[in-house]
Amino acid sequence: MAKIGRRFEGKVAIVTASTQGIGFGIAERLGLEGAAVVISSRRQKNVDEAVEKLKGKGIEVLGLVCHVSDAQQRNNLVEKTVEKYGKIDVIVCNAAANPTVDGILETKESVLDKLWEINVKTSILLLQVAAPHLQKGSSVIFISSITGFHPPQGLAMYGVTKTALLGLTKALAAEMAPNTRVNCVAPGFVPTHFASFLTTNESIKKSLLEKTLLNRLGTTHDMAAAAAYLASDDASYVTGETLIVAGGTPSRL
Numbered sequence: 597m598a599k600i601g602r603r604f605e606g607k608v609a610i611v612t613a614s615t616q617g618i619g620f621g622i623a624e625r626l627g628l629e630g631a632a633v634v635i636s637s638r639r640q641k642n643v644d645e646a647v648e649k650l651k652g653k654g655i656e657v658l659g660l661v662c663h664v665s666d667a668q669q670r671n672n673l674v675e676k677t678v679e680k681y682g683k684i685d686v687i688v689c690n691a692a693a694n695p696t697v698d699g700i701l702e703t704k705e706s707v708l709d710k711l712w713e714i715n716v717k718t719s720i721l722l723l724q725v726a727a728p729h730l731q732k733g734s735s736v737i738f739i740s741s742i743t744g745f746h747p748p749q750g751l752a753m754y755g756v757t758k759t760a761l762l763g764l765t766k767a768l769a770a771e772m773a774p775n776t777r778v779n780c781v782a783p784g785f786v787p788t789h790f791a792s793f794l795t796t797n798e799s800i801k802k803s804l805l806e807k808t809l810l811n812r813l814g815t816t817h818d819m820a821a822a823a824a825y826l827a828s829d830d831a832s833y834v835t836g837e838t839l840i841v842a843g844g845t846p847s848r849l
């Protein structure tokens with residue numbers, strides 16, 4: 597990892613779905629740069645373990661259980677953050693589900709609903725609750741995906757929900773300006789639990805690697821560095837943008 601600064605001294609950051617993988621990496625990075633971080637996920641045990649890891653690195657951290665679909669837990673996430681730290685400067689909406697490999701026309705209505713709910717709607721609902729507490733100069737980050745640019749077979753509807761986040765980024769950037777910037781990170785493939793069905797299959801992994809120019813998969817540190825840039829004052833004139841962090845995998849011009 598490159599040498600890191602202290603861009604988030606005095607800032608308060610909420611990262612959803614952050615007890616492992618990319619969300620944990622982002623929380624760790626923001627915390628190492630001085631932020632008080634509020635981490636959460638569905639399971640208390642995972643929250644407790646992640647809190648211990650972050651505390652072990654000297655990070656100021658609050659851990660809460662929050663299944664992003666649970667309205668009460670979303671409200672509690674915002675309330676407890678404000679109770680403890682008094683404000684919110686950064687929100688990273690990182691939760692996603694990928695419950696199917698079916699084609700879009702074969703996907704059951706309940707599964708379509710779940711994809712829309714977890715991957716798009718709950719981020720909007722969380723921001724509705726959090727918005728009154730966002731400071732001047734605050735920042736919202738969505739975590740989309742390289743699949744949002746060209747939804748692939750097997751990840752098609754998931755990819756479409758990630759395309760929706762590109763539009764949501766633009767729309768909310770206009771709605772929340774000038775006090776809050778809204779940006780998005782579109783990761784390439786990162787070997788996390790979420791992507792393990794792809795990255796542990798040697799032939800799929802080879803085809804993913806071949807699509808990159810840099811001949812490697814992404815890391816949680818790559819994604820954390822991008823999210824931290826967008827959330828920081830280094831990006832104070834950047835809003836409504838999506839930063840693709842995918843090693844040169846074809847996306848858009």
Ligand code: NAP
Pocket residue numbers: 612613614615616617618619636637638639642643662663664665690691692693714739740741742782783784785786787788789790791
């Ligand atoms: P991951 O390593 O599997 O971690 C998922 C995290 O989310 C865990 O902390 C999990 O903890 C939590 N979680 C899962 N469902 C949740 C829910 N409904 N509510 C709250 N927390 C929940 O996943 P990841 O690969 O880092 O993925 C994170 C984000 O990156 C997702 O938006 C994904 O679409 C995106 N992304 C990933 C890749 C990749 O290749 N990995 C590529 C592009 C985009 P609990 O089990 O305790 O809830």
